[in-house]
Amino acid sequence: MISIEGLSKVFSLNKKDIKAVDSLTLNIEDGDIYGVIGYSGAGKSTFVRLINRLEEPTSGKVTIGDQIITELNKSDLRVARQDIGMIFQHFNLLWSRTVEDNIGFPLEIAGVDKQERKRRVKELIGLVGLEGREKSYPSQLSGGQKQRVGIARALANSPKVLLCDEATSALDPETTNQILSLLQDINEKLNLTIILITHEMHVIRKICNRVAVMEQGKVVEEGQVLDVFTNPKQSVTRKFVEQVMSSNEDSDMSTIVENYPNGVLYRIHFLGETTNQTLISQIAKQFSVDLNIIQGNITQTQAGSYGALVVQVTGNDSEIERARSFIESQESVELEVIQHAK
Numbered sequence: 008m009i010s011i012e013g014l015s016k017v018f019s020l021n022k023k024d025i026k027a028v029d030s031l032t033l034n035i036e037d038g039d040i041y042g043v044i045g046y047s048g049a050g051k052s053t054f055v056r057l058i059n060r061l062e063e064p065t066s067g068k069v070t071i072g073d074q075i076i077t078e079l080n081k082s083d084l085r086v087a088r089q090d091i092g093m094i095f096q097h098f099n100l101l102w103s104r105t106v107e108d109n110i111g112f113p114l115e116i117a118g119v120d121k122q123e124r125k126r127r128v129k130e131l132i133g134l135v136g137l138e139g140r141e142k143s144y145p146s147q148l149s150g151g152q153k154q155r156v157g158i159a160r161a162l163a164n165s166p167k168v169l170l171c172d173e174a175t176s177a178l179d180p181e182t183t184n185q186i187l188s189l190l191q192d193i194n195e196k197l198n199l200t201i202i203l204i205t206h207e208m209h210v211i212r213k214i215c216n217r218v219a220v221m222e223q224g225k226v227v228e229e230g231q232v233l234d235v236f237t238n239p240k241q242s243v244t245r246k247f248v249e250q251v252m253s254s255n256e257d258s259d260m261s262t263i264v265e266n267y268p269n270g271v272l273y274r275i276h277f278l279g280e281t282t283n284q285t286l287i288s289q290i291a292k293q294f295s296v297d298l299n300i301i302q303g304n305i306t307q308t309q310a311g312s313y314g315a316l317v318v319q320v321t322g323n324d325s326e327i328e329r330a331r332s333f334i335e336s337q338e339s340v341e342l343e344v345i346q347h348a349k
């Protein structure tokens with residue numbers, strides 16, 4: 008487990024103190040893909056750099072496993088850092104070295120002999136899907152390929168933790184998805200704990216199981232991704248959730264009610280069970296009602312689907328009533344009646 012207790016960082020700039028990270032306390036379980044989201048200036052980068060002490064904390068404690076990182080002296084910290092890989096937004100590769108030499112660099116520093124280095128580099132190249140590009144220089148690679156080199160290099164010493172500092176922010180959406188899938192794959196294969204910071208809710212939605220929302224150096228909301236999606240408490244969190252849902256449902260509702268006067272109008276909320284994706288077809292098969300999907304916005308998180316469908320149900324009253332009971336009996340589904348039968 009990674010435990011962060013009362014972690015703070017104060018920068019002094021022009022005689023003014025800036026609290027970049029403010030008394031932050033968090034627990035991250037082994038094997039988590041833990042997302043930290045916040046707008047620019049929230050303190051995310053500073054936070055992630057405090058974990059491996061690329062930035063020295065002003066106060067507080069970071070513990071990884073049984074090691075108190077914040078109490079290590081310089082030489083012990085160097086050894087401890089071999090267990091903490093890190094990848095960066097702009098990759099931070101060595102431009103004069105080839106792909107294989109970039110990946111082998113941390114092994115060289117750790118004093119691994121040449122033959123073992125070669126074996127390990129080959130293994131890592133396979134893991135991140137860079138076969139055939141061993142002799143290329145970073146300038147000859149696409150952004151996604153550069154980040155694959157970054158990931159392979161970060162994994163060279165078989166770390167237990169991988170820190171990702173806006174690792175996909177310089178990539179296009181398609182490449183972002185590929186890199187996120189790779190991170191997910193590595194998390195599962197190597198049982199690696201991943202902490203990633205981002206300003207994009209899409210990244211959190213796609214691969215994280217837990218999320219912390221940062222604002223002005225503090226964690227203002229924290230929890231399972233699906234819980235935070237379904238029940239965002241802070242306005243900053245609601246804004247991030249809207250990023251992926253971009254819903255304008257409520258403002259349209261009166262128009263919908265006007266346009267669909269017959270039968271009943273339901274909003275069915277899906278709260279996480281992927282099995283409920285067949286709910287609509289089950290209703291259509293089991294009850295003599297007609298279903299008209301009027302509006303919908305469903306997205307996928309690691310824990311299942313989240314979102315809502317607005318459905319018009321028409322038919323005779325008793326069948327509509329039976330369909331309603333059926334929907335209400337489903338787990339992880341909530342029914343909201345927008346308009347009753349007239």
Ligand SMILES: Nc1ncnc2c1ncn2[C@@H]1O[C@H](COP(=O)(O)OP(=O)(O)OP(=O)(O)O)[C@@H](O)[C@H]1O
Binds near residue numbers: 054
């Ligand atoms: N070396 C530094 N010296 C002075 N102030 C700093 C330093 N690094 C960060 N800050 C300040 O600390 C605050 C948090 O910055 P940080 O980069 O951690 O935020 P962030 O959420 O990662 O934002 P971004 O995504 O824009 O980097 C900001 O007000 C920033 O100006």
